[in-house]
Amino acid sequence: MNFEKIPPIPGRKELLDIAFRKAREKASQKELKGTWIQIAQQKESMKIDIVKDTIVSKLDNIIRTFPSFGQLPPFYNELIMATLNYTTLKKSMGAINWAIQKIRVFQQLYVKKIRREQNKFKVEGLVREFYGRLSSILKQIDPQLKYLEESRKMMRTFPDIKDMFTVCIYGFPNVGKTTFLNKLAGTNAKVATYAFTTTSINSGFIKIGDKNIQVLDVPGTLAREEKLNPIEMQAEIVLKNLANVVIFIFDLSGYSGYSIKKQEQLYKKIVNNSNHPVLVYLSKIDITEPDDIKEFKHKQFSVEEIKERIDLMAIRYDEERKKMEESTKIQEMNDKEPLPLIDDEDSEQ
Numbered sequence: 001m002n003f004e005k006i007p008p009i010p011g012r013k014e015l016l017d018i019a020f021r022k023a024r025e026k027a028s029q030k031e032l033k034g035t036w037i038q039i040a041q042q043k044e045s046m047k048i049d050i051v052k053d054t055i056v057s058k059l060d061n062i063i064r065t066f067p068s069f070g071q072l073p074p075f076y077n078e079l080i081m082a083t084l085n086y087t088t089l090k091k092s093m094g095a096i097n098w099a100i101q102k103i104r105v106f107q108q109l110y111v112k113k114i115r116r117e118q119n120k121f122k123v124e125g126l127v128r129e130f131y132g133r134l135s136s137i138l139k140q141i142d143p144q145l146k147y148l149e150e151s152r153k154m155m156r157t158f159p160d161i162k163d164m165f166t167v168c169i170y171g172f173p174n175v176g177k178t179t180f181l182n183k184l185a186g187t188n189a190k191v192a193t194y195a196f197t198t199t200s201i202n203s204g205f206i207k208i209g210d211k212n213i214q215v216l217d218v219p220g221t222l223a224r225e226e227k228l229n230p231i232e233m234q235a236e237i238v239l240k241n242l243a244n245v246v247i248f249i250f251d252l253s254g255y256s257g258y259s260i261k262k263q264e265q266l267y268k269k270i271v272n273n274s275n276h277p278v279l280v281y282l283s284k285i286d287i288t289e290p291d292d293i294k295e296f297k298h299k300q301f302s303v304e305e306i307k308e309r310i311d312l313m314a315i316r317y318d319e320e321r322k323k324m325e326e327s328t329k330i331q332e333m334n335d336k337e338p339l340p341l342i343d344d345e346d347s348e349q
Contacts, residue, residue, distance in 0.1 A: 001076055002160045006065050009149035010058055012142040016135060019054040023047040040120050044127045045111045051134065052107035059100050062148065063093060067155075075241045079158055082233045084151050092144035092151075099141045106133050158234065159201040159216060165314045166214040166242045170270055171249030172263060174256040176283030177217060180249055183303045184208075184215075201234050208307050211314045216242065239273055245313055246270060246278040247306060252292045253284040260292075267298070277313070279306055 010018070027047050032039045069080065069089070080086060110130040117123050169177050185206040202217045218235045239246070248267055252260055271278050280300045285293060301309070 001067065001072065003155040003158050006152045006155065009062055009145055009152055011145050012138040015055050015058055015138055019051040022054050023050040026050055037118055037120060040123050041114050044123055045114050048107055048111055048127065048130055052103055056100050056103055059096050062096055066093065075161060078237050078241065079234060082237060083154055088147055089151055092147050095141045095144040099137050102137050103134060106130060159203045161203060161242060162214055164212065164214050165317045166216060166244050167310060168216045168218055168238060168243040168246045169249065170218050170246055172256055172258040175249045175251035177249050180281055180283060181215065184307065201238060209311045213310060213314060239270065243274060243276050244317060245276055245310060246274055248278055248280050249283050250280060251283050252296060253288040255284060255287065279309065281306065
């Protein structure tokens with residue numbers, strides 16, 4: 001799911017400005033015929049129609065482009081629950097629907113009134129009245145529009161996740177995650193064009209053997225004691241729901257700016273929160289003191305060893321997926337089989 005495609009949510013003032021500008025432009029371009037009152041009726045009715053169409057189209061686009069929350073994978077539903085107020089989100093979408101219906105009703109009502117009115121000044125008064133009601137409707141939903149825009153910005157930080165074998169790379173900033181990723185990918189592997197940074201969760205894809213592997217680069221600031229920020233909450237949910245294997249990057253050289261003790265705290269938290277293997281990789285060993293490496297108490301793996309283990313785990317993952325799919329197909333076939341007919345004679349016996 002790529003939340004980057006959700007367009008910005010316009011506010012009340014922007015909606016009105018766009019609608020009124022379009023109405024003025026199109027009304028001035030149209031040549032109208034008839035008596036002076038008929039021309040006035042046509043012109044003002046046209047403006048109301050254009051304003052209605054423009055605003056309703058913008059509001060309807062919000063509903064269409066926002067994800068249907070009930071149909072999202074569990075991972076994304078959990079992300080939304082953790083980072084947004086789900087109740088407020090649903091109410092905001094409901095408010096947009098309410099506004100659309102209200103605007104349509106008022107547009108039909110005022111166009112009918114204008115077509116019956118024979119006084120030019122009263123026609124203009126009806127138009128102002130319609131604009132006032134329209135503005136009032138948008139004013140009522142302006143808080144919801146603002147909340148949806150805040151939600152959109154948050155959802156843009158959600159990683160674009162595929163349903164496939166997933167490797168999560170953990171570690172503090174500057175510990176060498178990008179260097180490790182390049183080594184893991186190899187010269188023949190494809191890496192997605194996303195920047196693997198530590199300020200958000202980024203997804204990419206590599207190839208190990210003949211298998212495509214999803215790689216998630218996760219910000220390593222989960223060791224702190226205070227409340228997690230939204231990106232860190234996402235990292236927790238990624239670890240819980242998506243990781244088939246975690247690669248934890250240690251930097252013992254001191255050049256990352258994070259102490260070994262701090263890295264150990266993060267490592268312990270990852271191990272305690274993960275139901276999948278956590279493999280340790282030591283970066284920057286060429287500039288690390290030999291004694292620090294000797295004193296390091298965790299089993300470490302080379303890039304090649306990690307590749308081999310990922311390859312084996314990916315094979316098992318595919319095999320298990322196939323078994324589950326076959327089992328599901330058999331169950332569906334059994335569910336569709338009609339019950340055997342009972343012969344009348346047999347039933348009597």
